[in-house]
Amino acid sequence: MPNTIAHVLDAVEARGYATREEAYHLIHADGTDLLEVMRAAARLRDRYHGRVVSYSRNVFIPLTNLCRDKCAYCTFARAPSDPRAHTMTPEEVLAVARAGQARGCTEALFSLGDKPELLHELARQHLAALGYDSTYAYLRDMCRLVLEETGLLPHANPGILTYEEMRDLKPVTASMGIMLESVSERLLAPGQAHFGCPDKVPAVRLRMIEDAGRLRIPFTTGILIGIGETREERVDSLLAIAELHRRYGHIQEVIIQNFRAKPDIRFRNREEPSALEMVRTIAVARLILGGEMNIQAPPNLTPDAYGVYLLAGINDWGGVSPVTQDHINPEAPWPKLDELRRVTEDAGFSLVERLAVYLEFIAQDAFIHPQMRRYIRRALGRQAPVPV
Numbered sequence: 001m002p003n004t005i006a007h008v009l010d011a012v013e014a015r016g017y018a019t020r021e022e023a024y025h026l027i028h029a030d031g032t033d034l035l036e037v038m039r040a041a042a043r044l045r046d047r048y049h050g051r052v053v054s055y056s057r058n059v060f061i062p063l064t065n066l067c068r069d070k071c072a073y074c075t076f077a078r079a080p081s082d083p084r085a086h087t088m089t090p091e092e093v094l095a096v097a098r099a100g101q102a103r104g105c106t107e108a109l110f111s112l113g114d115k116p117e118l119l120h121e122l123a124r125q126h127l128a129a130l131g132y133d134s135t136y137a138y139l140r141d142m143c144r145l146v147l148e149e150t151g152l153l154p155h156a157n158p159g160i161l162t163y164e165e166m167r168d169l170k171p172v173t174a175s176m177g178i179m180l181e182s183v184s185e186r187l188l189a190p191g192q193a194h195f196g197c198p199d200k201v202p203a204v205r206l207r208m209i210e211d212a213g214r215l216r217i218p219f220t221t222g223i224l225i226g227i228g229e230t231r232e233e234r235v236d237s238l239l240a241i242a243e244l245h246r247r248y249g250h251i252q253e254v255i256i257q258n259f260r261a262k263p264d265i266r267f268r269n270r271e272e273p274s275a276l277e278m279v280r281t282i283a284v285a286r287l288i289l290g291g292e293m294n295i296q297a298p299p300n301l302t303p304d305a306y307g308v309y310l311l312a313g314i315n316d317w318g319g320v321s322p323v324t325q326d327h328i329n330p331e332a333p334w335p336k337l338d339e340l341r342r343v344t345e346d347a348g349f350s351l352v353e354r355l356a357v358y359l360e361f362i363a364q365d366a367f368i369h370p371q372m373r374r375y376i377r378r379a380l381g382r383q384a385p386v387p388v
Contacts, residue, residue, distance in 0.1 A: 005033040009040045016044075018287040020239055027231040027284045034280055041286035041313030048291035049315040053344050054354040057337075058107035058319040059100030059152070062327040063088055063139060066123045067113025067159075069197040072266035073227055073259055076328050077113050080122035087126035093142050096324060097150045103322045106379045107174075107356040108152040110139060111327065114159030114199040136165050143172040153372075153379055155220070155319075155356040160199045163211040170217055171369040174357040174376060175252060177220030180205050183240050184233040193227040193267065206240060213248025218361040218368075222255025222296070225281055226273035234281055238288045245293070250367070252358045253294035253316060256282050258301050260329055275305040279312040286313030294358060299340060300332040310347040316354075317344075355379055 008025050012018045018026060029037045064087040067077035078085040088096075097108050116123035117135055124133075132138040136158065143154040153174035161169070166176065183202040187194040194200035212219040223237045238254075245251040258273045273281075278297065286295055296316040299306040320334050335343070344351040355376065361367040362376055 005029055005036050009036060012287050013040060013044070017242070017290045018284070020235065023235040023239070023284055023288050024232055026287060027235050027280065029280065034276075034283075037287070038279060038283045038312045041283035042311055044286055044291040045295075045313040045315055049294075051349045052352055053310065053315055053317060053349045054294075054352050055317040055340065056107045056155075056319045056354055056356055057103075057105045058109045058155075058321050058356070059096050059105050060319070060321055060324040060327055061088070061093055061096050061108055061110050061142075061146075063093070063110055063112040063142060064116060064123065064126065064135060065113055065327075066116035066120050066126070068115050068119035069113070069199050070195070071197055071200065072193045072195070073224075073262075073270075074328075075262045075265055075330065076111070080120045085122060087123070087130070087138075088142075089130070090142065090145060093146060094149060097146045097152050100152060100321070100323050101150045104382070105321070105323065106153055106353075106382060107319060108143075108146045108150075108154045109157070109319050109356075110143060110154055111157045112139060112159065135159075136161060136169075140169055140172060143169070147172055147375055151375055151378055151382070153356045153375060160204055160208055161211075163215070166208075166211055166217060167215055170215060171371050173217075174355065174368075174372060175218040175220060175361075176212060178205060178208055179224060179255065179257070180209065180221050180237055180241060181224040182227065182229045182233060183237045184229050186233075187228055202240075206244070209241070209244050209251075210248070213244055213250040216248075216364075216366040217250060218252045218357045219250050220253050220255065221251060222253075222257055223281075223285075224257050224259060225277065226259030226270070227267070231281075235284065235288070238285050242289050245289075251293070252361055253296050253318075254285065254289055255296045255298070255318065256285055256314075257298055260301055260332060262329075262331060275302055275308060278302065279308055282309055282312040282314055298326075298329075299343075300326055300334050301329060303332065303335065306335075307343045307347055310344070310349060317351075 065078045155175045156173045296318040297309045341351045
C-alpha cells in the first residue's frame with residue numbers, strides 16, 4: 001500500500017470510498033496529514049450534499065428508564081431501587097408530544113431501556129398497571145397514540161427487536177434506529193463497557209440492523225467512541241455498517257457520538273475523546289461510508305467546539321429539541337436553534353430542517369408504510385419558521 005496520506009487519499013477519492021487497509025492508515029493521521037484527511041472528507045460531503053446541513057426539530061420521549069443491560073457509560077438506565085426509575089404513562093407521553101407540537105416539532109424520539117421486564121419485577125408491575133405484558137407492545141401503542149393525536153412522526157430507538165416486532169412497528173413509525181456502538185467483542189469482558197449487557201453483543205445488533213434492511217425500514221445507527229475500543233475497531237464498526245447499507249440501502253444516517261463521563265457511571269473517571277479525536281473519526285467515517293451517506297455528530301456533546309465537525313464531513317446535527325432535554329446526556333443541554341444556525345452559517349453552510357425520515361427515503365415507496373405517508377405529507381407541510 002502506498003505509504004503517504006496523499007497517495008492513500010488519491011486512491012480513496014478515485015474510488016469514492018476507503019477500503020479497510022486504507023482506513024486503518026487514515027485513522028492514525030495527525031498534524032498536517034489529518035488536515036488533508038479532513039479536507040478530503042469535506043470535499044466528498046460537498047460533492048453530494050453541497051453546503052447544506054440539516055437537523056430535526058424533535059421532542060425526546062424517554063418511555064422507560066428501566067433496562068436489563070448495565071453499560072459502564074450509561075446514566076439513562078435506573079435500577080429498580082432508584083426512586084427515579086419510571087415508566088411514562090400515556091398522559092405523560094401525550095403531554096410531551098403536545099408541547100413539541102406547540103413549538104413546531106415534527107419528530108417524537110422514543111428512547112427506552114432494553115427489555116426491562118425480562119429482569120426487573122418493577123418493570124413488569126409498571127407494564128401490568130398500564131395493561132401490557134411487554135415494553136415492545138407498549139411502545140408500539142404509544143407511537144400510534146402520538147402519531148394519531150399530534151401528527152409528530154415517531155422515530156423509535158427500541159433496543160433489540162425481532163424481525164416480526166420491527167415489521168409490526170413499521171406502520172406507526174417514520175424511522176427506527178439502534179446504535180451499533182462497536183463490533184468489538186472485547187468490550188463484553190469483565191471491566192469493559194458492555195460487560196453484563198446481553199443486548200450489546202455485536203452479532204445481535206448487526207442482525208437487527210440487517211433485519212431492518214430486509215424490511216426496508218429507514219434506519220439510523222452509529223458508533224460510540226471512547227468506550228475502550230481501538231481506532232482500528234472503530235474502522236471495523238464503520239465498515240460493518242457500510243457493508244449492510246450496500247446490501248440493503250436502508251441506513252439513512254450514521255452517528256459518530258463521543259463518550260461523556262458522568263459522576264454516576266462506572267466509567268466516571270475515564271478520559272473523554274477530544275474534539276481532535278472526534279474530527280479524525282468523523283473524517284474517516286465519511287471516507288468509508290461515501291458521499292451520499294448522511295453523517296451526524298451531536299452538537300451538545302462538544303458545546304464549545306462542535307462547529308469544527310463541519311470541516312470533517314458531517315452534513316447533519318441530528319435531533320435538536322426546543323422543548324426537552326437529552327435524557328441520555330442530561331448534563332449536556334441542546335444548543336439553542338438560533339445558536340446552531342449561527343455556528344452553521346459562520347462555517348459557510350445553510351441550516352435546514354428535516355423530518356425523522358430523510359427525503360430520499362420518502363421518495364421510495366418501499367421504505368414508507370402506506371398509512372404513514374399521509375402523516376409525512378402533513379409534517380412536510382408544517383415545516384415553517386416558528387419562534388425559537
